Amino acid sequence: GQNIDQPTEMTATEGAIVQINCTYQTSGFNGLFWYQQHAGEAPTFLSYNVLDGLEEKGRFSSFLSRSKGYSYLLLKELQMKDSASYLCAVSALGTTGTASKLTFGTGTRLQVTL
């Protein structure tokens, strides 16, 4: 099976930097995704890591270490609109090798304050 852990809640100040960690255990690892979900809305794709290292996309960066089963999402220059849940999701190949099952963590609820 798969197990994904991320903090339940975090609070940060507008303009600051926040790092949301995610640890996972899985077999057949095929990639790690980060999604943003505002209350009452669908998840929105943020980033995708399949190899070790840092992927940067504007104010958002995501890091992956496959050997440690660890990822983080870094948000810079926080804005009030960044208040949302951030979901870590791990993709693993199915037994046929042709399909990927995406397993989500419970999400980290980030509150950005003034």
Add this chain to the structure above:
Amino acid sequence: DAGVTQSPTHLIKTRGQQVTLRCSPISGHKSVSWYQQVLGQGPQFIFQYYEKEERGRGNFPDRFSARQFPNYSSELNVNALLLGDSALYLCASSLAANQPQHFGDGTRLSIL
């Protein structure tokens, strides 16, 4: 370009009834996945379809079934509805099975 579209947006059913949810993927996407999300939890994987074949199934009872059509749209069917089936049902599409998935706005299903 249109994103993933789902219908209906909201639905109210009673226990024991059956429901069909519909999803149209982003144009060019051949993989469609279904998820169930209850309040305070991350989405739970139900099914993945690719090229009209089931490629993955999560830990859901046989009351849940799905199919994908030649135009890559998909339907999720749930029979003998239970109160615990009340949730947001999300559809996501991707170019291929292991590519980033893009979600529709979901169907909020309430069981009375």
